[in-house]
Amino acid sequence: MNIYTGGSFNLFHEGHVELLEYCRKLAGDGQVIVALNTDDFIARFKGKAPTMTYSQRRAVLLSCKYVDNVIPNYDGEDSKPSILDAKADMIVIGMDWLDKDYCKQMSFNSEWLNKNKIALCYVPRTTGTSTTKIKEIVKNG
Ligand code: CTP
Numbered sequence: 001m002n003i004y005t006g007g008s009f010n011l012f013h014e015g016h017v018e019l020l021e022y023c024r025k026l027a028g029d030g031q032v033i034v035a036l037n038t039d040d041f042i043a044r045f046k047g048k049a050p051t052m053t054y055s056q057r058r059a060v061l062l063s064c065k066y067v068d069n070v071i072p073n074y075d076g077e078d079s080k081p082s083i084l085d086a087k088a089d090m091i092v093i094g095m096d097w098l099d100k101d102y103c104k105q106m107s108f109n110s111e112w113l114n115k116n117k118i119a120l121c122y123v124p125r126t127t128g129t130s131t132t133k134i135k136e137i138v139k140n141g
Pocket of ligand 1: 008009015016019092093094095096097124126127129130132133
């Protein structure tokens with residue numbers, strides 16, 4: 001099964017590792033594909049540029065043993081073609097997306113998922129760590 005997941009992965013941490021490990025387990029012999037938000041995407045979505053550039057974040061993700069491929073997730077672009085290109089069987093994201101309308105952001109809806117036989121899976125965050133919290137810790141010393 002091919003798993004498609006996405007995010008900014010700005011400051012890579014154990015929460016990301018656990019999500020990707022879970023994706024790997026679900027994938028079995030299939031692939032784990034990460035749609036990585038571009039710098040422009042993050043600048044618009046979060047109001048400022050990421051600490052690490054797209055190419056730095058991509059390099060870290062590609063070094064993770066759970067990840068097979070990293071593709072760009074551009075601001076304002078329809079994600080459906082890249083999800084189909086990835087031959088995704090399942091889209092996996094953290095449960096923090098439950099109240100942020102992931103479908104709308106990615107330009108698909110449940111009819112499109114059903115038509116293409118793609119499951120959408122929300123996984124619990126197993127740790128309270130986040131890029132935002134790491135930035136606060138660094139800032140406060
Ligand atoms: N994620 C997770 N567990 C965490 C942190 C993130 O499972 N503790 C998941 C998110 O739900 C998302 C993916 O990792 O599916 C990428 O999340 P991202 O937003 O890049 O990471 P955060 O650390 O949450 O970044 P920020 O604080 O900037 O929102």
